[in-house]
Amino acid sequence: MITSEIKDKLIHIVGSENYQDSAASKLAYSYDATPQYQSMPAAIVAPRNKQEITAIVQLCNEHVIPIVPRGSGTNLCAGTCPTEGGIVLLFKHLNRMLEIDEDNLTITVQPGVITQEIIQAAEAKGLFYPPDPSSMKISTIGGNINENSGGLRGLKYGVTKDYVLGLEVVLPNGDIMRTGGKLAKDVAGYDFTHLLVGSEGTLGIITEAILKLVPMPASKKTMLALYQDMEAAAASVSEIIRQQMIPVTMEFLDQPTLQVVEDYAQIGLPTDVEAVLLIEQDGPNEIVEQDIKKMAAICEQKQAVSVRIAESAEEADKLRTARRSALSALARLHPTTILEDATVPRSAIAPMVKAINHIAEKYEVTICTFGHAGDGNLHPTCLTDSRNQEEMERVEQAFEEIFMKAVELGGTITGEHGVGMMKAPYLHLKLGKTGIEAMRAVKQALDPNQIMNPGKIFANDMRKRVVMNK
Numbered sequence: 001m002i003t004s005e006i007k008d009k010l011i012h013i014v015g016s017e018n019y020q021d022s023a024a025s026k027l028a029y030s031y032d033a034t035p036q037y038q039s040m041p042a043a044i045v046a047p048r049n050k051q052e053i054t055a056i057v058q059l060c061n062e063h064v065i066p067i068v069p070r071g072s073g074t075n076l077c078a079g080t081c082p083t084e085g086g087i088v089l090l091f092k093h094l095n096r097m098l099e100i101d102e103d104n105l106t107i108t109v110q111p112g113v114i115t116q117e118i119i120q121a122a123e124a125k126g127l128f129y130p131p132d133p134s135s136m137k138i139s140t141i142g143g144n145i146n147e148n149s150g151g152l153r154g155l156k157y158g159v160t161k162d163y164v165l166g167l168e169v170v171l172p173n174g175d176i177m178r179t180g181g182k183l184a185k186d187v188a189g190y191d192f193t194h195l196l197v198g199s200e201g202t203l204g205i206i207t208e209a210i211l212k213l214v215p216m217p218a219s220k221k222t223m224l225a226l227y228q229d230m231e232a233a234a235a236s237v238s239e240i241i242r243q244q245m246i247p248v249t250m251e252f253l254d255q256p257t258l259q260v261v262e263d264y265a266q267i268g269l270p271t272d273v274e275a276v277l278l279i280e281q282d283g284p285n286e287i288v289e290q291d292i293k294k295m296a297a298i299c300e301q302k303q304a305v306s307v308r309i310a311e312s313a314e315e316a317d318k319l320r321t322a323r324r325s326a327l328s329a330l331a332r333l334h335p336t337t338i339l340e341d342a343t344v345p346r347s348a349i350a351p352m353v354k355a356i357n358h359i360a361e362k363y364e365v366t367i368c369t370f371g372h373a374g375d376g377n378l379h380p381t382c383l384t385d386s387r388n389q390e391e392m393e394r395v396e397q398a399f400e401e402i403f404m405k406a407v408e409l410g411g412t413i414t415g416e417h418g419v420g421m422m423k424a425p426y427l428h429l430k431l432g433k434t435g436i437e438a439m440r441a442v443k444q445a446l447d448p449n450q451i452m453n454p455g456k457i458f459a460n461d462m463r464k465r466v467v468m469n470k
C-alpha cells in the first residue's frame, strides 16, 4: 500500500516527472508480453541513477512494498506482471553504454540498454556480442540477464550467462554489491554473478553489467534444408552434432509455422514440406565452406528433399529475419497466442515434437512448433482464444502434459523464457521439493521481506493462467 506519505517520499527521490500513478499508466504497466496475466501496480517509478534506486529500495524494504523491476516487458512468463501490487521500477534513465574495453574485450552497460544496441556497438569495433534473442530490437540487457535469455546463435556461442562477467546490484536491503569484474578467472567465493543471472528480479536490482565480447567471425553462411518427415530433420540435427560440427544456428520450423511465417514475411519460403531446418555456420572462410558442404551432405543423406544455400548476405538475412518473426507471425492468427519453451536433450527432439503433436491432438488444441533445434529448445505455440474457458482448460492440460514429457525425456520446463508466474506451478517437476527449498532459502536470506518481484518463481498455490486483480 502506498500511502500519501510514501508517495511524497518517492517523488522526493525521483522527481514528480518520474513518478506515475494515473489509472492509464497503472493499466499500461499491469501486464507484459505474456497473455492472460494482469495485475495493477500502485505506481510506476523511473529512477535516474543507482543512488535513487538504493533510496527507493530502502523505503520499500522498510514499508514492505513490492518492487517489480521492468525492462521492456517482453518476457513470456508474466515476470513483470505486478502480481502483488507495489511499484514497477523502470530503467529508461539507466540506458547508457559506459565503456567498450578493447584490451579486455568487455563492454560495460547500464540495465536499460537495448540488446541490439550492444550488438551494434560491439560490431562497430569489429567485435561480437553473440546473445541474440528474437526480441533483441526491443529487449533490454537487464531483462536478458534476469531471464538468462538465449537466441539463434546459442548453439555455438551459448546464452546470456556465458557473457556476463560482472554485475553491480542493489540488494533488497538497499546495499550495493559488485560481483565478478573484467576477469577471465575469478573464484573468490560464491559465484554471485551467475546466481543473479536468471534470477528474474527476485534477488536484487541490476544497475550495471560487464559483458564479454569475442572477435567477430570472418564469414558466415546460411542454408535451408527441407524435409517431408519431421524425424528426418531431427536425425539431421543429431548427425551433424555427432560428427562434431557445431553450427552457430540450427533452427526448426514445422509446416504450420512455415506457412504462417511465409504469409507474413513473403520471401518465397517453401510451404509444402513438413519441416525446415535453418542452419548457419560462421568462422574462417575455408572452415565455413567446408562445414556447410558437410552439413548439406548430411541433410541430404538424412532424406532432406532439398538443401538450399543462401547465395547472398541479403538472402541469408531474410531467412534469419523470417525465423525471428515466427512468434509475431503466429500471433496474427488467433486472439490468444501462448508460446512455451519446453527443452530436451538434442537427441530427444524427434520424440518431443511427436509427443507435442500427439498431445495437441488429444486435447484438440492448435499447437505449432518451432525453435532452436540445436539446443533442444522447442517453442510449442498454442493458438487459442482466452475467452473460451473450456478450450483454455484443455490448453492448460496440454501444456502440463508437454512439460511432464519434456522432464521425462531428461529436459526442462523452460530453456530460456524463465519461470516467472506462468511456470511457477510446474517448477517442482524439474527441481523437486529439495531444489525448491534450497532456492527458497537463498531468496529468504537475501530478501527476508519478500519485496523483490514477489509471486515469481515460487508458486504460492497451483495458480495457473488467470486474469487477476484487474
Ligand SMILES: Cc1cc2nc3c(=O)[nH]c(=O)nc-3n(C[C@H](O)[C@H](O)[C@H](O)COP(=O)(O)OP(=O)(O)OC[C@H]3O[C@@H](n4cnc5c(N)ncnc54)[C@H](O)[C@@H]3O)c2cc1C
Pocket: 032, 033, 068, 069, 070, 071, 072, 073, 074, 075, 076, 079, 080, 091, 111, 132, 133, 134, 135, 138, 139, 140, 141, 142, 143, 144, 145, 146, 147, 148, 149, 150, 151, 152, 199, 200, 201, 202, 204, 205, 206, 207, 327, 328, 416, 417, 453
Ligand atoms: C517476439 C518475442 C520474441 C522473443 N524471443 C526470445 C528469444 O529468442 N529468446 C529468449 O530467451 N527470449 C525471447 N523472448 C522473451 C523476452 O524478450 C526475453 O525474456 C527478454 O530478455 C526480456 O527482456 P525485457 O527487457 O523485455 O525484460 P522484462 O520482460 O521487462 O523483464 C524480464 C525479467 O527481468 C527482470 N528485470 C528486468 N530488468 C531488471 C533489472 N535491471 N534488475 C533486476 N531485474 C530486472 C524483470 O523483473 C523480469 O523478471 C521473446 C519475447 C517476444 C515478445
